Amino acid sequence: xxxxxxxxxxxxxxxxxxxxxxxxxxxxxxxxxxxxxxxxxxxxxxxxxxxxxxxxxxxxxxxxxxxxxxxxxxxxxxxxxxxxxxxxxxxxxxxxxxxxxxxxxxxxxxxxxxxxxxxxxxxxxxxxxxxxxxxxxxxxxxxxxxxxxxxxxxxxxxxxxxxxxxxxxxxxxxxxxxxxxxxxxxxxxxxxxxxxxxxxxxxxxxxxxxxxxxxxxxxxxxxxxxxxxxxxxxxxxxxxxxxxxxxxxxxxxxxxxxxxxxxxxxxxxxxxxxxxxxxxxxxxxxxxxxxxxxxxxxxxxxxxxxxxxxxxxxxxxxxxxxxxxxxxxxxxxxxxxxxxxxxxxxxxxxxxxxxxxxxxxxxxxxxxxxxxxxxxxxxxxxxxxxxxxxxxxxxxxxxxxxxxxxxxxxxxxxxxxxxxxxxxxxxxxxxxxxxxxxxxxxxxxxxxxxxxxxxxxxxxxxxxxxxxxxxxxxxxxxxxxxxxxxx
Ligand code: GLN
Numbered sequence: 001x002x003x004x005x006x007x008x009x010x011x012x013x014x015x016x017x018x019x020x021x022x023x024x025x026x027x028x029x030x031x032x033x034x035x036x037x038x039x040x041x042x043x044x045x046x047x048x049x050x051x052x053x054x055x056x057x058x059x060x061x062x063x064x065x066x067x068x069x070x071x072x073x074x075x076x077x078x079x080x081x082x083x084x085x086x087x088x089x090x091x092x093x094x095x096x097x098x099x100x101x102x103x104x105x106x107x108x109x110x111x112x113x114x115x116x117x118x119x120x121x122x123x124x125x126x127x128x129x130x131x132x133x134x135x136x137x138x139x140x141x142x143x144x145x146x147x148x149x150x151x152x153x154x155x156x157x158x159x160x161x162x163x164x165x166x167x168x169x170x171x172x173x174x175x176x177x178x179x180x181x182x183x184x185x186x187x188x189x190x191x192x193x194x195x196x197x198x199x200x201x202x203x204x205x206x207x208x209x210x211x212x213x214x215x216x217x218x219x220x221x222x223x224x225x226x227x228x229x230x231x232x233x234x235x236x237x238x239x240x241x242x243x244x245x246x247x248x249x250x251x252x253x254x255x256x257x258x259x260x261x262x263x264x265x266x267x268x269x270x271x272x273x274x275x276x277x278x279x280x281x282x283x284x285x286x287x288x289x290x291x292x293x294x295x296x297x298x299x300x301x302x303x304x305x306x307x308x309x310x311x312x313x314x315x316x317x318x319x320x321x322x323x324x325x326x327x328x329x330x331x332x333x334x335x336x337x338x339x340x341x342x343x344x345x346x347x348x349x350x351x352x353x354x355x356x357x358x359x360x361x362x363x364x365x366x367x368x369x370x371x372x373x374x375x376x377x378x379x380x381x382x383x384x385x386x387x388x389x390x391x392x393x394x395x396x397x398x399x400x401x402x403x404x405x406x407x408x409x410x411x412x413x414x415x416x417x418x419x420x421x422x423x424x425x426x427x428x429x430x431x432x433x434x435x436x437x438x439x440x441x442x443x444x445x446x447x448x449x450x451x452x453x454x455x456x457x458x459x460x461x462x463x464x465x466x467x468x469x470x471x472x473x474x475x476x477x478x479x480x481x482x483x484x485x486x487x
Pocket of ligand 1: 128129130131153154173174175176178179206314425
């Protein structure tokens with residue numbers, strides 16, 4: 001039999017339901033794998049070994065009682081920005097070191113109710129600000145395909161954990177690319193759902209109008225199963241949609257005859273795209289044509305403004321959201337005698353350099369006299385970006401594009417150059433600005449490192465997005481490769 005840590009969610013589900021394996025065995029295999037490889041990969045901030053064993057025993061009881069759901073007994077890793085009552089939630093910040101939330105995030109609660117098994121909390125860039133996990137206050141996660149490479153970010157721990165077989169699936173958050181980009185760098189599947197599809201309650205907020213929680217998995221089918229469990233309306237998040245949650249797994253098919261796929265004219269030959277990435281993506285478009293899809297050139301005129309408008313909108317919202325970390329209510333608290341001095345010292349010592357940079361950029365963009373020139377203008381451009389997509393989706397069913405312009409870069413390569421770091425998200429940010437779903441899937445290798453394409457869909461078009469991704473995955477088989485450095 002396949003090793004337990006190589007199982008997909010779908011395969012593990014069948015074995016658990018058929019009582020061929022137990023959830024406790026599955027949890028133990030993953031905890032053992034973490035003990036063996038995480039010294040190298042460093043995906044986890046907190047390993048939840050005791051909790052996992054208890055949850056696995058509960059899952060076995062639920063299965064025995066005939067109450068299994070898709071995620072029952074499945075080892076899941078959680079980005080350490082999702083609140084959990086039974087493990088610390090740090091957002092990879094010194095400011096929140098040791099903080100234990102009094103409540104579970106809604107996605108965490110849904111997984112707990114489904115009797116999933118939490119194996120741990122994963123590393124991220126501090127408060128999800130970054131593209132490499134190098135902004136974590138604790139350590140940098142390593143890419144399982146090349147241990148001198150970044151795993152991407154900000155959800156790099158969650159993507160590395162799934163690529164390294166330390167968890168079957170995991171959750172991350174994507175504000176400007178933080179699920180799709182690390183999934184791409186680690187050669188796995190990562191999906192950002194439509195804004196409003198998944199409740200953000202209990203996700204430590206970075207930029208509230210952009211943040212969205214989503215799944216990492218090694219197959220599109222597994223991502224669909226996890227997405228189904230975490231989606232749906234939540235009265236605790238006013239922006240969550242009341243729409244019904246479709247059966248995402250049932251939407252998967254392999255025939256793309258008649259499906260129209262947009263290829264963004266402005267992104268073909270875009271400066272900064274590595275030739276190996278370009279070649280792998282073009283080969284993927286050819287595969288799509290062979291699968292019966294019609295490739296249609298489309299134009300997204302305003303997408304080139306997505307990155308600059310994001311770096312006004314996201315820091316502006318971050319500066320407001322991070323105001324609550326004042327050393328009084330949570331986490332680190334430096335008592336400097338008077339209140340103002342205590343705030344200043346706690347925030348001065350608690351936040352890292354990138355978080356401070358975002359707070360300063362955001363505060364500036366929101367200040368009197370600049371608000372209209374920056375924030376309001378960015379909101380207007382955001383509307384234009386969204387309209388471009390609306391027009392495109394009148395002609396096509398989904399869009400295919402590179403996930404990132406490069407493969408995983410070397411650790412340390414971009415730490416001194418914030419602009420070079422920000423460019424890693426040039427193809428992912430437009431979907432966040434427009435609130436659209438996007439899924440990254442492996443599409444080949446360049447210099448032995450994974451390349452990824454993303455499929456973008458119309459708002460609440462998760463089904464077609466997943467279907468288009470699944471058809472390519474089945475035809476190409478790239479998802480079957482495993483990272484040798486941690487084999
Ligand atoms: N890399 C982007 C940033 O630094 C996006 C991060 C994210 O999606 N959380 O803001």
